[in-house]
Amino acid sequence: MGKHKERIAVAKITIVGAGPGSPEYITPIARRTVQKAQLVIGAERALNMLQSDIKGEKLALTAKNVNELLQHAIISAKEGKTVVLLSTGDPGFSGLLGTFLSLTQARSVEIEVIPGVSALQVCAARLCMCWDDAYLFSFHKGADNEKKAELLEAAKKGKDIILLPDPKSFPPAEIAKFLTDNGVDGKTPVFVCENLTLNNERIISSTLEEISTMSFSSLCILALRSSYKQGAKQ
Ligand SMILES: C[S@@+](CC[C@H](N)C(=O)[O-])C[C@H]1O[C@@H](n2cnc3c(N)ncnc32)[C@H](O)[C@@H]1O
Numbered sequence: 001m002g003k004h005k006e007r008i009a010v011a012k013i014t015i016v017g018a019g020p021g022s023p024e025y026i027t028p029i030a031r032r033t034v035q036k037a038q039l040v041i042g043a044e045r046a047l048n049m050l051q052s053d054i055k056g057e058k059l060a061l062t063a064k065n066v067n068e069l070l071q072h073a074i075i076s077a078k079e080g081k082t083v084v085l086l087s088t089g090d091p092g093f094s095g096l097l098g099t100f101l102s103l104t105q106a107r108s109v110e111i112e113v114i115p116g117v118s119a120l121q122v123c124a125a126r127l128c129m130c131w132d133d134a135y136l137f138s139f140h141k142g143a144d145n146e147k148k149a150e151l152l153e154a155a156k157k158g159k160d161i162i163l164l165p166d167p168k169s170f171p172p173a174e175i176a177k178f179l180t181d182n183g184v185d186g187k188t189p190v191f192v193c194e195n196l197t198l199n200n201e202r203i204i205s206s207t208l209e210e211i212s213t214m215s216f217s218s219l220c221i222l223a224l225r226s227s228y229k230q231g232a233k234q
Pocket of ligand 1: 118
């Protein structure tokens, strides 16, 4: 009697990084992968970035439909569809990879990640900054006390810090106030990198005390550089 093997449908999902905004930062493999997809799911901004490459069905993620659409992605992949999840920047830094992994724990889903250029990399490049030893923080999903305490500790130690603010609850001004209120020197050099790679890109060089009174585009990254000296070699 021949052995009978039960076939379990394994869904394969590809998560593609769409880069920070400009078409010039979209990789050829990201475009090719999206062109081949029968279903592309991503936030409106990510879908717009690769609009001309999307040939299949596209579905826009919103704060309300994330779980529903990611479940739909898995079901569609199990049915044999080529499915792409499109994330801005790199999927692994505050992107769709984390969201998808927490949803798919213990499920038979094969994930392939196509990396993208992260806004974090562009920020470091614009500031001519090596980020080997930098502390990275993302407050994009909100700022809890534990994470804020870790940020404060790193700032007090004078570490280089690159962080994604939360545009609503923890924007750059609130971050600066939080740090100075808790003993970090108000003269600490800070850079805010807005709308990176886009036509309205702006790099603001300032200090914590000045930033605490300013407002910025929601698309921004903040870099704290305690040891930065104006005009000095980086
Ligand atoms: C959901 S996170 C996505 C980050 C993305 N995965 C990456 O690697 O760049 C969105 C946040 O990233 C930052 N961001 C993304 N694109 C940016 C850009 N072009 N310029 C400045 N900040 C950007 C902003 O802080 C924005 O609120």
